[in-house]
Amino acid sequence: METFDLIILGGGLAGMCAAVEAGEAGAHVLLLEKQDELGGSTVLSSGYMAFAGTNMQDMAGITDSIESLIDDMIEVGGGVNDQALIAAYGQRQLESFTWLVQHGVEFRSLEAVSGHSVPRGHIIDPHQAIQTLYRRVKQLPNVEILLNAPAKRLLKNQDGRVDRVLYEVDGTEASAHASKGIIIASGGFAKSEELLAQFAPQLKGALRIGGRGNHGDGIRMACEHGAWLMDLPYLNGTYGFHPTAAGPVKSQGLAFYKGAIMVNQLGKRFVNESISYKLLGKAAFEQPDCVTFQVWDQTVMNKSVHDDPLYDLELLKRRRLLYQADTLEDLADCIDVPLEVLEETISRYNQGIQNGEDPDFGRKSLTHNYGNPTPIEKAPFYAFESTVAMLATYAGVSVNTKAQVVNPFGEPILGLFAAGEVTGGFHGAGYMTGSSLGKCAVFGQIAVQEALKEVTLK
Ligand SMILES: Cc1cc2nc3c(=O)[nH]c(=O)nc-3n(C[C@H](O)[C@H](O)[C@H](O)COP(=O)(O)OP(=O)(O)OC[C@H]3O[C@@H](n4cnc5c(N)ncnc54)[C@H](O)[C@@H]3O)c2cc1C
Numbered sequence: 001m002e003t004f005d006l007i008i009l010g011g012g013l014a015g016m017c018a019a020v021e022a023g024e025a026g027a028h029v030l031l032l033e034k035q036d037e038l039g040g041s042t043v044l045s046s047g048y049m050a051f052a053g054t055n056m057q058d059m060a061g062i063t064d065s066i067e068s069l070i071d072d073m074i075e076v077g078g079g080v081n082d083q084a085l086i087a088a089y090g091q092r093q094l095e096s097f098t099w100l101v102q103h104g105v106e107f108r109s110l111e112a113v114s115g116h117s118v119p120r121g122h123i124i125d126p127h128q129a130i131q132t133l134y135r136r137v138k139q140l141p142n143v144e145i146l147l148n149a150p151a152k153r154l155l156k157n158q159d160g161r162v163d164r165v166l167y168e169v170d171g172t173e174a175s176a177h178a179s180k181g182i183i184i185a186s187g188g189f190a191k192s193e194e195l196l197a198q199f200a201p202q203l204k205g206a207l208r209i210g211g212r213g214n215h216g217d218g219i220r221m222a223c224e225h226g227a228w229l230m231d232l233p234y235l236n237g238t239y240g241f242h243p244t245a246a247g248p249v250k251s252q253g254l255a256f257y258k259g260a261i262m263v264n265q266l267g268k269r270f271v272n273e274s275i276s277y278k279l280l281g282k283a284a285f286e287q288p289d290c291v292t293f294q295v296w297d298q299t300v301m302n303k304s305v306h307d308d309p310l311y312d313l314e315l316l317k318r319r320r321l322l323y324q325a326d327t328l329e330d331l332a333d334c335i336d337v338p339l340e341v342l343e344e345t346i347s348r349y350n351q352g353i354q355n356g357e358d359p360d361f362g363r364k365s366l367t368h369n370y371g372n373p374t375p376i377e378k379a380p381f382y383a384f385e386s387t388v389a390m391l392a393t394y395a396g397v398s399v400n401t402k403a404q405v406v407n408p409f410g411e412p413i414l415g416l417f418a419a420g421e422v423t424g425g426f427h428g429a430g431y432m433t434g435s436s437l438g439k440c441a442v443f444g445q446i447a448v449q450e451a452l453k454e455v456t457l458k
Contacts, residue, residue, distance in 0.1 A: 004030045004144075006451055007165050007178040008185055009151045009218055012040030012211065013126070013437055014420025015185035016133040017096075017444035020103065023140035025452055030176055031143065032167050033213075034150035039130045040187045040211035041392060041421065042437065044250065046309035047129075048113055048121035049441070050434030051097040052090075056122060060110055064118050066090040072368065073432050076115035076276055081428025082230070088401040089426070089435075089442050096441040097122070104132040111311060113257060114276045115432030117369040122434070123308070149174075150213070154182060154221045154416070162225055162415040181417050181451030184405070185444060188393035188421040189216030196390065200235040205290060206281075207237075207246040207389040214393075218422040222397045225416060226407040230424030231395035236431075237388035239280035240294070240310070242321050245389060251321055253294065253384055254310045256280070257367040258303040259374050260296035261349055262386075264288060267332065267341035269349065272361035274368060276430040281388040293335050294386050295346075298378040316384060323383040331381045350375035392436060394427040403447035417451055419443035 006022050008015045011033035022029045052069035070090045074081060101107065106128055112119040137143045148170050155164040155175075162182055166175050189195040190210030196203060219229070239262075242251040256262055256273040262280065264270055264287040271283040284292045296313075304313035316322050325331040328346065332339040352358040353373045365371055397405050397418050404412035420440040427435065 001164070001175050001177050003177040003179055004028050005178070005180040006183060006448065007032065007176055008183045009165070010034070010040065010184070010186035010420070011038035011145065012042040012185065012187050012420060012440065013129065014440035014444040015183070016130055016137070017441045018183050018185060018419060018448050019143050019145070020133050020136050021445045021448040022452070023137060023143035025448065026142065027180065027448070027452060029143040031145045032149040032151050032165065033145065033147050034186070034217070035213045036148050038134060038145070039127070041190065041214055042440070043126045043130055044209065044211065045126050045437060046252070047124045047126045048111070048434040048437065049124060050120055050432055050438045051093050051122050052120055053094055054097055054122065056107060056110055057120065060119070062110070062118050064120055068117055069093070069120065072115050072117050073435060076368070076430040076432045077428030078430055079428070082425040084401050085399070085426045088446070089439060092442045092446065093438060096438070096445060099445065100129070100441060103136055105129045109308070111305065111308065112367050112370045113254065113310060113433035115368050115430070119370070120434070151186070151217065151221065154225060156225060160414060162413060178415065181415055181447070183447045183451065184218035184222055184397070184416070184418040184422050185420045186218030186422050187211055187214040188396065189219065190214050190390050190393050192216050199232050199395070200390070202285070203235065203237050203388070203390050205285070207241055207387060209241070209246055209250060209389045209391040218418065219396050222405050222416065222418065225413050227405045227413060228398040228408040229396060230398045231427060232424070234427070234429045235393060235395055236278040237281040237285070237390045239277045239284050239388055240386050241389040243385060243387050249319070251316060251319060252310060253313055253316045253386070255294045255296045255300055255313055255384060258296070258311060259300040259366060260294040261346070261376065263293055263295055263337065263342065263345060265291045265337060267337035267345055269345055269360060272358070272363045274363050274365045276432070278431050284386070284388055290387065292386055293383045295331070295376065295381065295383050297376045297381050299374050301382060321384060324380050326379050328381055331383055335383045335385070346376050350377060392421055394421070394424070394431050394436065396422045396424040398425050399423045399443070402450040403443045404450065417447040419447045
């Protein structure tokens, strides 16, 4: 059996950041990827990464701080997220941003999305990011990547340290030994009907979008060795997808964070549209037949952001996914909601926000604490049928700030580390956009540094 310093399970953003970090530190590394290509859910993502205090924000005149980032994450997470993990993220995120830039990952623009008090969603092209990290790995002879190589089980040695991986490669069984650590970076379980049925039965009707290999393998392997799990009760879908989005074209639009309202089939609003799109998803699921629409006017349409994964509303129009009408009467007819109710809904909303007080749901901002809602009054009017997708399972194995997997007593399971979507505890009850890709980079690097340190110190 071949021995490596580190074995990394999974080649999404967390695994690839770990592979580069470890390779550059001179470690002998094996990365196992279950699929025939790298990327996992990462390459399907919208590419927002949450960082605060970057030069991009400075150049855009945006004042942000680690404190504000941490406050937002705790507020969005309902205060039940692990504050030590959030603090570690706050402390390390700027370093990870710089590291990514130095490694050639391109950040193209900034937006305010779910949970942001200021624009801090730094947008990458996730394919470019994975390819760039892969190119770096190829320059490192000490890092080996195997595709079509699913890890199956982990084994402990006589001292109770997890140090071996049983895996398959192209259908043949194999095993490898890790002298310094095994890093689970195998993503979530958005594609496992079995685990979703077990842990999130409330999301039965949600679209499924996520990496093909994301079946929660890493969670099972870690649980076998005593890992504790966190955040499972808070599993939610994400609102804003067109009902066809699980097909080849993943159409999504977050017009509500630019000022749209959300109405149900009865023509009524049902939620404060500025809250996390995870919580919007929960509210949307409770509406009659789960049918809901985002409704906006030309003022909101003018805020469409060309080529943005979430805010390119003009693209939705070009794809013929929007209803457009010159009058509310025609719009109500298009989407089959009662005109009088829709008119009353919009008039009440407009009056409310103009008086600074949305009487029904207390909306005060576009997203979280950012931006001012505008009245829906300028024709043409638009509607986008929207639904909920299960695209990322922000719950999983419990880790400490060293990215060590811990048992139900908070004690590290020796030799075992985890980073990325496979971990729980970080998001708590809600998710701030960009914090998942962000935590992949931050904790992917931390896992490597701690694994190498742990053994060096012995
Ligand atoms: C449509 C969509 C939009 C999103 N937008 C954003 C966003 O804008 N910002 C944000 O922060 N987050 C976003 N997310 C979530 C984010 O993309 C993921 O949480 C993140 O990419 C997870 O990265 P990861 O490296 O942990 O896992 P992944 O990228 O999923 O990689 C895990 C890899 O492990 C492999 N694997 C699984 N099991 C095994 C095994 N047994 N052995 C070996 N390999 C295995 C998988 O095949 C996969 O390649 C989005 C997700 C989706 C689907």
